[in-house]
Amino acid sequence: MVDVLGGIIKAFELIATGDPTLYGIVARTLFFSSIAVVLAMLWGTPIALLISLRNFRGRTIIKAFFNSLIGVPTVVLGLVLFLIFSKSGPLGFLGLLYTPAAIILGEAVLVTPILISIMSNAIEAVDPEIMNLAKTLGASESQAAIAVLKEALNGVLLSNIASFNRAIAELGVALLVGGNIAGLTDVLTTAISRYTARGELDFAIALGILLMLIVFGINVVLIMARKAKMLFTLWRNPQ
Amino acid sequence: MITAELKNVTKAYGDKTVVDQVNLQIQEGEILALLGPNGSGKTTLLKILALIEAPTSGVVEFQSEAVTAKNAEQLRMQSTLVFQKTTLFDSTVYSNVAYGLKIRKIPREVLDEKVAKALKLVKLEGFEKRPAKKLSGGEQQRVAIARAVALKTKLLLLDEPTANLDPKNAAIIEEVIAAVNREDKTTIVMATHNMFQAKALPHRIALMNEGKITEVGSPADVFGNLSRNLARFAAVDNTFAGTAKATAAGTTMVDIGNGVQIEVTAQKRGEVSLFVNPQDIILSKSAVESSARNVFKGKITEIKDLGSLVKLKVNVGKPFTVQITKRSFIEMGLNLNSEIYIAFKASSVQVL
Secondary structure (H helix, E strand, C coil): CCCHHHHHHHHHHHHHHCCHHHHHHHHHHHHHHHHHHHHHHHHHHHHHHHHHHCCCCCHHHHHHHHHHHCCCCHHHHHHHHHHHHCCCCCCHHHCCCCCHHHHHHHHHHHHHHHHHHHHHHHHHCCCCHHHHHHHHCCCCHHHHHHHHHHHCHHHHHHHHHHHHHHHHHCCHHHHHHHCCCCCCCCCHHHHHHHHHHHCCHHHHHHHHHHHHHHHHHHHHHHHHHHHHHHHHHHHHCCC | CEEEEEEEEEEEECCEEEEEEEEEEEECCCEEEEECCCCCCHHHHHHHHCCCCCCCEEEEEECCEECCCCCHHHHHHHEEEECCCCCCCCCEHHHHHHHHHHHCCCCHHHHHHHHHHHHHHCCCCCCCCCEHHHCCHHHHHHHHHHHHHCCCCCEEEEECCCCCCCHHHHHHHHHHHHHHHHHCCCEEEEEECCHHHHHHCCCEEEEEECCEEEEEECHHHHHCCCHHHHHHCCCCCCEEEEEEEECCCCCEEEECCCCCEEEECCCCCEEEEEEECHHHCEEECCCCCCCCCEEEEEEEEEEEECCCEEEEEEECCCEEEEEEEHHHHHHCCCCCCCEEEEEECHHHEEEC
């Protein structure tokens, strides 16, 4: 019989005493996921702008493609990336397998479809005349695109949060291309699986609690930020 | 001096030609009105002049320089277009008005002053910090006008700037248009449906129909000699073409088709064009006896909310535009397809 209660108590002790291994994993996870989202933003934003603002042949197919990729099992993507990064794979020469860079790249690829889908929906909801408006006021093509993104700000933020949530909570990619090396490439999800397998339940439970806290925390901050913005607007502009 | 010129300009979307072989010179300092029915290509023509749509064929020249894909972005700085449907950035009034100035890299100290000046012109002083999209429809359109005139471009393009506005807001905007033309010598091209605007503001009128410019001339010319086109194209609300005949009672009856006969006071015979001011038409739910010589029964086919006013289209065989206050509209309990009587005096009908 596994001592669950004991594990929980010990888990809280670990959290409370600021165990360096525990918080090392948390810090690494946050870092990897953040950089992954930034990377996905870098290549996802132009694609989202393109498929939502330009009318071209095959646009619907590209949208459907990204939409269907949202649901891809992370293990399958992890396997594909493993094959690409492995020594005999096309990118094997980079020597990225089992490095933090592999996890970051892998998670960036993983969250790209969700980022593009949410962002392009948000951009499509913006009044199509905003682009022309910015242009007739003197904006260049790229300045006009930025004006459109600003109008879609809520959707852009949502796409980032959703991407971050997906990156932080996934297991397959981090496990297969990161290798779950303690202190180097282990993240919250992979570390939980490792500690559980080893029977070190206190650590697994502590990590599980922290992961949940982070995910909840992000969503609370998001809701608060929306409320704060609303309150701020009301305060500045009493009706 | 010519500010802008269109040479054989055609714009097609797929196999639909929206602007067809248009040649037009816009003189420096003039106000030119584009008059034409919905779908005649006015908006597309304005977008081509604003250099935000490239023509399918033909040449656009700006101050004698041919516009190309290369220089369009630069030349676009010299003109600006105010859209018919008010479009605002979802931010403060200040950010909206400052947008184009910031793109032109106007220094901060001058920026505030320019924004304040533009807002004063449209009578929205002190509105800087208000969220633009929370303003009333008329105020929003005034912000859009302020945002355009703040740039002091050589060419100002206006797409039905006062359509769907109540007379108070419309008057403010008309004043601004006249003022920037008079004081800053801004060249203005505006599309309009409004008879009085077309008569009072512009120096020249271009009549547009089915993508073509059919006539260009002074308001006196267009409303005089060319009035047949004006009525036939329904370029402005409540203009009708018909045949005038004398009645036994010595008045004049004009048959405008579909069984609609309008009594007028003018002693004209033969082919004429008529105009009835939407504000001169009285609505009633039953046929009331009155001094109005023209009473017709019809159905409401369109309702447009203009804030304190409501604009209705009533089909009595021919479509009439009627403007009434929101209060009367609510008290009369009107709806789409409501049966209604319209009435107006013979002396309210202008025979062109």
